[in-house]
Amino acid sequence: MEKTKKKSIFSNPMRKWGWFFLGPMAIAFFIGFVWPFIQGIFLSFCDFNTVSDFSIKFINDKGQFALFENYINSIQSPQIIYSLGFTALFAVVSVIVINVFAFAIAYALTQGIKGSNLFRTIFFMPNLIGGVILGYAWQMIFGGILSLLDLPDLRSDTGIGFWCLVILVAWQQIGYMMIIYIAGLQAVPEDMLEAAKIDGANKTQTLFRVIIPNVMPSITICMFLSLTNGFKLFDQNFALNSGLPTIIRPATETSPASFINSTQMLAMTIKATYDKGSAFHGQAQAQAVMFFILVAAIGLGQLAITRKREVQQ
């Protein structure tokens, strides 16, 4: 046992050279992700302006335990509750739209039609454009279309703003998911399809009973990517809607006026907290940590559920 293990370390080139290839990536991952992540968790308990200029408070002026004050204070605003709901709705809708279209296009492009390689390239291309540029470019496109149709601008109407954002994100991500689905579809064993044909299954039956169960691993990964992308969305939201329109409630006798940016998602809300000034950096950081936990929990939960439905080939 011991012996074989040792031997394999020295004889197997993959083992021997693995770190050589992994090394640069591991260093980059540590510098760019692990260290800032640890620092970020620490800072979420602090008051800070710059990252090297922080103070941590265990007890507040009233003598109460105050370590979690940033966490408690940061979830008090109605905006963050609203943004959570809006983000969840957006994530669900975008996951459905992206995956249905990506699968449909992938299915069509694996049927051996002419020029499918060209189409694959074209469908993939939007994914190469940055989010902010896309946001501003589509703002102009939507602006023109909505004006022609005599509809309100996407920054003046929450519903239109929502669907414009869905269209933008779908347009950007469908191509990427399509590539993953194409790989999955091509891996469906030919003999299984043949067996289905011989057994008299029609196209629909083959699709739902044979192909989809076999591409479940692709569905798992595509859903994971599109769901977490939906939750984390910032650039496109910032450039396209910047949170507008705002729901304005005038002051009443009992409550002051309230303002809720109706298309502002969670990531943008965190940035807005940060922008309130240096006294709020700790709160913004606390929101960011909770945001991470939320996205991680949802992503892992989804993985667990869809994994169960994967079939062994």
Next chain:
Amino acid sequence: MRSSRMSDAFGQILIEKVINVKKETIKRAAAVALAAMMAGTALAGCGESSSNATSDSPSSKTDSSAADPLADVDGSKGKVYWLNFKPEIDETLQTLAKDYTAKTGVEVKVVTAASGSYFDTLTAEMTKPDAPTLFVIGNQQGVKDWKDYALDLKGTAIEAELNTDAYNLYDESGKLVSMGYCYECYGIIVNPDLIEQAGHKMDEIKNFEGLKAVAEDIHARAGELGFDAFSSSDMDDSSSWRFTGHMANLEYFYEEKEAGATWTECPASLTGNYMDNYKNLFDLCINNSLTDPKDLAAGGHNAENEFKEGKAAFFVNGSWEYAAVSETVPNATMIPYYCGVEGEEKAGLNCGTENCWAVNAKASAEDQKATIDFMVWLVSDPDANKAMVEQLGIMPYKNAVASTNGFLNDAAKYTADGCYVMDWATNYQPNVDEYRKVLVSALNAYCADQSDANWAAVKTAFVDGWAVQYAAING
């Protein structure tokens, strides 16, 4: 056990594949190249993430000390690191930095933050051992956030050079946190040639009545004249600040004037007494322009070009536009925000600044001294100051050279004629990005449908919004 079996199996597969050496070699080479490329991109991405706070593009960040070997730098004299706020003066500053080093042997480094990311850059740079010695604190929010980093400039050699304390910023303890190194003005830019072409005279525009009559007449005859009154008042991010930041100032200023004192800190609430005047001017802009009001929300019109190409006679903007506008409209002049307030015939332009120097309190004494000496040189050396004024327009220092900016000269002329200067009360807007965002949203709804209900919402955003945002950041 399982893994060793797996790797044995893998080894076998490898041996089998050796038969196909050629194909396999190519594949492997490709894999190695791909792995290297991926690692490269990952590291490049990492490097980028640490530096992209300071620049969007290579041209927006220039570092003179890196470009120049600086042969005669004398380390014992201290050094200057200016984190610059205005991208448009970067080139001039780089030249001046080199000149100063050549002359005195003091190392001067100038880094310019990309437009719109100054405070993010400052936050990042301040954590470094070689932090900026000279930076910008431009408004009360900045004072609040950065006062601990600012040296008290009272009694320094640079304070002695000032010819006015109008652009100084103090913290609540009375510390002189920062001082203006230039100021700007905004109002309504006018093309007098077009006004005359339409059969009017500039003298007719002495108050809101006059402005309204001229603008509405031009708009009514736009087809026949070939130009319109106002250039487009787009409400997208690149343009909305002209209305939610600058034009809003008229409301704040007249509130100040009514109360009889200029603000020295952000008030907790507004009275909103001059909202009708804000509405007067805003209505005039959107209803007498090249663009249908309901298309303003989407943006995409270029107001500057419309004015430069002679398609519009009025353009709401500031003195920084002078260089661009005077290329094609050399006679362009700037008039105050006439809005129907009594006695506004005596109004001047909105003058103020967000360009205020602060010296890093945490820098060494030598560096602080070197920095202040450099500042004094910039405002008193004839050649250096000339270069600065050409870029900045005007500098409020005793020995500064005269301005060449037509709009700033207009501002000076109004003051000389006994008109009141409208100070930049707008600098006090609390939680400014959020406040303006809400106002943009309300104005968008109003532009689409100019109903009383929609104007009421604008008022809520403008007046109640101030109190709400004040409460949000002051808890």
